[in-house]
Amino acid sequence: MKLVFRPIRRAGEELREVTREPISRHLETYMEMHSFGFPDRPTPEDLPVSVRIAAAAKEIHDRAAILSPVLRRLENLGWDVQIEGDQVVASTPLDPQAGWDVLRHQGIGDQILGLAERSSDLPPPRVAVGGGEPADPYSTQPVEGPGEPTTSSSSR
Numbered sequence: 001m002k003l004v005f006r007p008i009r010r011a012g013e014e015l016r017e018v019t020r021e022p023i024s025r026h027l028e029t030y031m032e033m034h035s036f037g038f039p040d041r042p043t044p045e046d047l048p049v050s051v052r053i054a055a056a057a058k059e060i061h062d063r064a065a066i067l068s069p070v071l072r073r074l075e076n077l078g079w080d081v082q083i084e085g086d087q088v089v090a091s092t093p094l095d096p097q098a099g100w101d102v103l104r105h106q107g108i109g110d111q112i113l114g115l116a117e118r119s120s121d122l123p124p125p126r127v128a129v130g131g132g133e134p135a136d137p138y139s140t141q142p143v144e145g146p147g148e149p150t151t152s153s154s155s156r
Contacts, residue, residue: 001099004117018055019044
């Protein structure tokens with residue numbers, strides 16, 4: 001099984017990403033705080049380079065702070081974790097089914113889905129009734145299983 005992570009994108013991508021819509025409220029607030037000294041309130045379209053770099057650095061820091069402990073857990077589980085170009089590749093001789101079972105048992109399967117690149121081995125579909133993986137397994141949206149109510153009211 002192989003998992004691929006990209007902790008840092010190319011500089012141009014990082015600097016563009018911080019102003020790509022939709023901008024998270026967290027990042028928007030961060031940029032507003034760093035733009036406070038400018039006479040006109042900058043918008044994402046005319047964001048000063050200094051603020052853009054500060055925002056990109058914050059995003060890289062936050063991503064690394066999440067990825068680092070996950071990689072440490074994989075290393076402690078005996079996975080081979082290597083830097084290959086601009087990617088971090090974690091691999092194990094386990095097949096994807098067994099690998100994802102281990103990751104879920106260790107409580108890091110869901111964290112990894114949000115961090116892994118699309119070139120990673122996909123998790124197998126869940127077999128539990130009413131459960132399942134999202135159509136896009138890298139999606140962070142909650143999944144509703146068949147037959148589960150979509151509102152809090154019940155028809156009893």
